[in-house]
Amino acid sequence: MAKTIEKTLWVxxxxxxxIDGQKYIxxxxxxxxxxxxxxxxxxxxxxxxxxxxxxxxxxxxxEVVSGGSRANxxxxxxxxxxxxxxxxxxxxxxxxxxxxxxxxxxxxxxTNFKHPxxxxxAEPLSFQIEGYSSKWxxxxxxxxxxxxxxxxxxxxLPEPFAVFQYxxxxxxxxxxxxxxxxxxxxxxxxxxxxxxxxxxxxxxxxISLSGKSSRPLAADSVPIGGFFINREIASFxxxxxxxxxxxxxxDRYISQYKRVLNGELKLEDLGKRNQCxxxxxxxxxxxxxxxxxxxxxxxxNWRLDSDAYEKVIVDVPSDPFSNAEFVKDExxxxxxxxxxxxxxxxxxxxxxxxxxxDRSHEALNDRIISVTLISGGSSNLKWLQxxxxxxxxxxxxxxxxxxxxxxxxxxVANGLAIECARRYYDTDSEFVAVTYNPIKLFLNPxxxxxxxxxxxxSIGEKIDMAQAKPADxxxxxxxxKHFFDSELQWKIKLNKPPxxxxxxxxxxxxxxxxxxxxxxxxxxxxxxxxxxxxxxVTVQIVIREDGTVTPKFIYKVGNPEFDTEENSVTGRAxxxxxxxxxxxxxxxxxxxxxxxxxxxxSLCVLDSNKIKVTTRRQQSPSWSGLSACxxxxxxxxxxxxxxxLGTTHERDIPSTAREAFESCLAFMAYTAASxxxxxxxxxxxxxxxxxxxxxxxxxxxxxxLKIIGNNANFSSGFSDLxxxxxxxxxxxxxxxxxxxxxxxxxxxxxxxxxHVELVVKVLSKSIENKLFGYSAECxxxxxxxxxxxxxxxxxxxxxxxxxxxxxxxxxxxxxxFALLYDIARGEALCLSPFIFWFDRRHTSAPHxxxxxxxxxxxxxxxxxxxxxxxxxxxxLHSSLSQVxxxxxxxxxxxxxxxxxxxxxx
Numbered sequence: 001m002a003k004t005i006e007k008t009l010w011v012x013x014x015x016x017x018x019i020d021g022q023k024y025i026x027x028x029x030x031x032x033x034x035x036x037x038x039x040x041x042x043x044x045x046x047x048x049x050x051x052x053x054x055x056x057x058x059x060x061x062x063e064v065v066s067g068g069s070r071a072n073x074x075x076x077x078x079x080x081x082x083x084x085x086x087x088x089x090x091x092x093x094x095x096x097x098x099x100x101x102x103x104x105x106x107x108x109x110x111t112n113f114k115h116p117x118x119x120x121x122a123e124p125l126s127f128q129i130e131g132y133s134s135k136w137x138x139x140x141x142x143x144x145x146x147x148x149x150x151x152x153x154x155x156x157l158p159e160p161f162a163v164f165q166y167x168x169x170x171x172x173x174x175x176x177x178x179x180x181x182x183x184x185x186x187x188x189x190x191x192x193x194x195x196x197x198x199x200x201x202x203x204x205x206x207i208s209l210s211g212k213s214s215r216p217l218a219a220d221s222v223p224i225g226g227f228f229i230n231r232e233i234a235s236f237x238x239x240x241x242x243x244x245x246x247x248x249x250x251d252r253y254i255s256q257y258k259r260v261l262n263g264e265l266k267l268e269d270l271g272k273r274n275q276c277x278x279x280x281x282x283x284x285x286x287x288x289x290x291x292x293x294x295x296x297x298x299x300x301n302w303r304l305d306s307d308a309y310e311k312v313i314v315d316v317p318s319d320p321f322s323n324a325e326f327v328k329d330e331x332x333x334x335x336x337x338x339x340x341x342x343x344x345x346x347x348x349x350x351x352x353x354x355x356x357x358d359r360s361h362e363a364l365n366d367r368i369i370s371v372t373l374i375s376g377g378s379s380n381l382k383w384l385q386x387x388x389x390x391x392x393x394x395x396x397x398x399x400x401x402x403x404x405x406x407x408x409x410x411x412v413a414n415g416l417a418i419e420c421a422r423r424y425y426d427t428d429s430e431f432v433a434v435t436y437n438p439i440k441l442f443l444n445p446x447x448x449x450x451x452x453x454x455x456x457x458s459i460g461e462k463i464d465m466a467q468a469k470p471a472d473x474x475x476x477x478x479x480x481k482h483f484f485d486s487e488l489q490w491k492i493k494l495n496k497p498p499x500x501x502x503x504x505x506x507x508x509x510x511x512x513x514x515x516x517x518x519x520x521x522x523x524x525x526x527x528x529x530x531x532x533x534x535x536x537v538t539v540q541i542v543i544r545e546d547g548t549v550t551p552k553f554i555y556k557v558g559n560p561e562f563d564t565e566e567n568s569v570t571g572r573a574x575x576x577x578x579x580x581x582x583x584x585x586x587x588x589x590x591x592x593x594x595x596x597x598x599x600x601x602s603l604c605v606l607d608s609n610k611i612k613v614t615t616r617r618q619q620s621p622s623w624s625g626l627s628a629c630x631x632x633x634x635x636x637x638x639x640x641x642x643x644x645l646g647t648t649h650e651r652d653i654p655s656t657a658r659e660a661f662e663s664c665l666a667f668m669a670y671t672a673a674s675x676x677x678x679x680x681x682x683x684x685x686x687x688x689x690x691x692x693x694x695x696x697x698x699x700x701x702x703x704x705l706k707i708i709g710n711n712a713n714f715s716s717g718f719s720d721l722x723x724x725x726x727x728x729x730x731x732x733x734x735x736x737x738x739x740x741x742x743x744x745x746x747x748x749x750x751x752x753x754x755h756v757e758l759v760v761k762v763l764s765k766s767i768e769n770k771l772f773g774y775s776a777e778c779x780x781x782x783x784x785x786x787x788x789x790x791x792x793x794x795x796x797x798x799x800x801x802x803x804x805x806x807x808x809x810x811x812x813x814x815x816x817f818a819l820l821y822d823i824a825r826g827e828a829l830c831l832s833p834f835i836f837w838f839d840r841r842h843t844s845a846p847h848x849x850x851x852x853x854x855x856x857x858x859x860x861x862x863x864x865x866x867x868x869x870x871x872x873x874x875x876l877h878s879s880l881s882q883v884x885x886x887x888x889x890x891x892x893x894x895x896x897x898x899x900x901x902x903x904x905x
Contacts, residue, residue: 162415191599416593681891717766799845860884
């Protein structure tokens with residue numbers, strides 16, 4: 001098993017907000033007739049009923065010109081009502097998500113009727129490909145600022161820069177935290193975009209220290225992500241069983257479908273055969289996300305040359321050109337790999353990576369890239385890492401990807417929260433108003449040839465040109481916020497004066513085309529005065545806060561004293577690759593980190609108190625020790641510990657500490673009771689257990705350990721809680737929690753953190769060589785009537801769970817069983833029905849984890865481990881009533897020990 005990277009309190013204690021049961025909210029809308037506007041997973045669920053669900057509008061937002069003609073805006077059909085453009089869709093989505101948190105910082109007359117909060121929105125890097133406006137990022141920012149104009153401040157941070165902040169301050173990675181310089185290559189591969197950049201870490205940085213500790217050297221982006229992969233999967237499957245002639249027809253219809261999406265064609269104007277094909281294609285495309293995730297969770301080996309025969313069953317149209325029924329077919333991992341490598345990597349992503357690595361080459365001055373940092377939900381297709389190593393071995397030879405044990409999906413949201421904290425301590429953050437690609441300038445006077453090998457000399461040395469190369473006007477990683485609306489000037493000597501015209505190219509370095517220009521709308525200025533020239537041309541630019549630049553070429557500098565007129569010409573304004581500016585904040589402000597994604601979005605909300613408390617705790621060994629344990633703890637426990645770590649208001653700390661304390665006791669008690677049941681029925685134990693609270697849990701744990709005696713395997717180590725020293729601490733903890741609950745003890749009168757630390761230490765040490773989880777699937781092994789194959793999903797830390805291992809067993813194991821697997825023994829203990837798994841809707845963990853909460857009369861009450869509400873077990877499933885009756889009356893669990901041969905990779 002791979003070593004996991006330890007996460008800091010900035011990740012464990014600052015979690016995305018849960019909205020409608022989900023931390024990662026699908027970026028989707030459905031305008032309904034009866035329920036009004038629904039968003040998120042509830043909108044996605046409407047697809048099954050044939051409703052129009054709007055998604056993929058993020059990229060289109062950058063094509064909407066703020067204040068421009070409505071006639072030129074691409075419109076999207078909606079389920080009910082008139083079509084809407086990307087601005088309308090985005091505004092409706094933002095409003096519905098944000099209303100869940102806005103009551104924490106209400107607006108009033110004293111706040112000028114604005115919410116007193118600063119919003120930092122994640123943004124893609126500026127697109128640099130044909131088909132997208134050169135002002136895409138400018139339009140994107142303008143539109144979001146209009147949507148959020150009810151907030152005090154709205155700022156932006158490119159997504160890969162948020163990724164860097166996550167890895168630098170949210171994970172304990174020595175190479176990014178020591179006092180020497182390091183260079184990181186960063187990839188963020190989300191639902192709609194693929195961003196890549198190179199960042200240099202310049203010194204040891206603490207989150208509360210001001211000053212710049214990192215600088216971007218090169219970056220690039222392309223609008224390719226999970227949705228594109230889904231579309232390519234749909235294209236592969238719909239053509240899989242077609243003859244060559246029909247495959248060409250299918251390709252033609254797929255091209256027409258893309259034109260429908262772009263607004264170039266209307267679906268109703270196409271022929272019936274074409275319309276049938278497109279409707280079938282859309283169904284496949286909508287279903288692709290689920291079986292892509294399902295199949296990727298089964299892949300055991302991500303090598304490009306490995307066998308990949310893991311499979312899922314998919315529904316495909318028997319005849320894609322008609323309304324024929326869908327039939328079952330198999331989709332293999334090697335087929336998904338082929339689609340990913342050929343259609344996604346080779347055709348779309350590889351060039352972007354090459355651009356970034358080539359652009360950073362000059363700025364690195366022969367230094368090597370030392371680490372690769374990866375993020376984004378689509379990066380969970382780990383062939384990406386293999387392809388980076390294969391195709392860029394020379395540039396990334398010393399830059400192994402950092403392994404993380406959780407989904408890449410969380411990285412940007414937490415990185416934004418960290419950036420909020422950084423800006424609380426210092427608004428002059430390393431990623432504020434900074435260029436992330438060099439600005440080169442190539443000049444060609446009167447078609448005499450491009451000037452490539454001369455250097456520009458900064459007038460007044462305002463721009464640091466120490467590392468500048470020939471043709472560099474503004475090197476990478478230059479902070480420009482102090483020069484907004486100022487005239488920046490350079491001099492350069494040309495081979496001849498531009499008496500007729502001057503061709504000019506403000507450019508990024510590019511691997512194939514050295515004229516990857518910023519100024520695409522105009523590249524030539526006409527000379528008005530062909531007689532008066534100085535010996536050197538003065539190049540002047542004025543940079544504005546929104547990242548637009550106006551160039552001016554001064555051929556002769558004016559001198560009023562000698563009545564000399566200026567001979568100059570001004571070019572058309574263009575946009576450069578620069579992060580947005582930041583503004584001063586006032587103490588007590590709230591911060592919102594909004595990861596607005598093409599596929600899913602999330603929010604992190606902080607205030608000054610949470611930032612200061614988390615900073616202080618991060619420097620405490622006891623608090624950071626608790627944080628370090630979370631990745632190894634079972635999900636039901638890790639959830640409550642994380643909630644406790646994230647609580648910063650004194651009045652709330654005792655109650656969340658009690659929840660964390662009880663969750664540890666519950667897991668130990670339920671495990672010990674389950675192991676005790678292997679010896680004999682535990683009906684006598686269950687008669688005394690009526691509620692999942694401290695006293696009854698302690699009694700259940702202690703009694704179960706007595707039954708097990710010296711034969712403890714799964715419960716080995718729990719008895720440490722009752723040694724002479726710890727027993728005193730345990731009793732004191734229970735007494736403190738009880739007194740506080742009955743208002744006999746104040747919030748500051750007990751060591752709440754110490755009480756939680758006591759039980760966490762015992763539990764984490766006891767389960768070091770064990771895995772908690774469930775069997776994600778189990779089926780009969782081929783040609784073997786007495787053998788089953790399955791996938792064990794490890795459910796430590798936080799959902800979604802991405803680590804899994806294939807196994808074989810002589811028993812068919814239900815996916816509702818909660819299992820504790822002992823690696824050394826090759827055996828699993830079934831903890832059900834004390835703890836069990838069951839499917840649910842509209843949550844971050846669709847296969848939910850529940851545990852026994854209490855018994856009221858003859859009714860068993862159960863509770864989701866990650867929710868506040870409890871319910872009667874029979875409301876979840878009718879069979880559960882009998883299951884719990886058997887537990888209480890007969891003292892029997894759902895299963896005995898399970899022999900499992902797990903392939904740990």
